[in-house]
Amino acid sequence: MNMKMSMSDAKVILGFLLLILLIWAGYNSEHSDNKRLQTVTSFWLGSIVFMLMFYIAFSY
Structure with a gap:
């Protein structure tokens, strides 16, 4: 299985x-x-960001 990240993935x-950053900033200002x-919002958005960073770190 090819797990290399392409430029379009990035x-x-x-x-x-x-x-995510725009949603978090707008939602927290409201x-x-x-x-x-x-x-709660920061936790879930942070977990999504963590999963994306995990994918980036281990796809090279």
């Missing part, structure tokens, strides 16, 4: 990371008074 991942909601 572009998609960077675009997805940018989208709900800045609810700290518990910010924590």
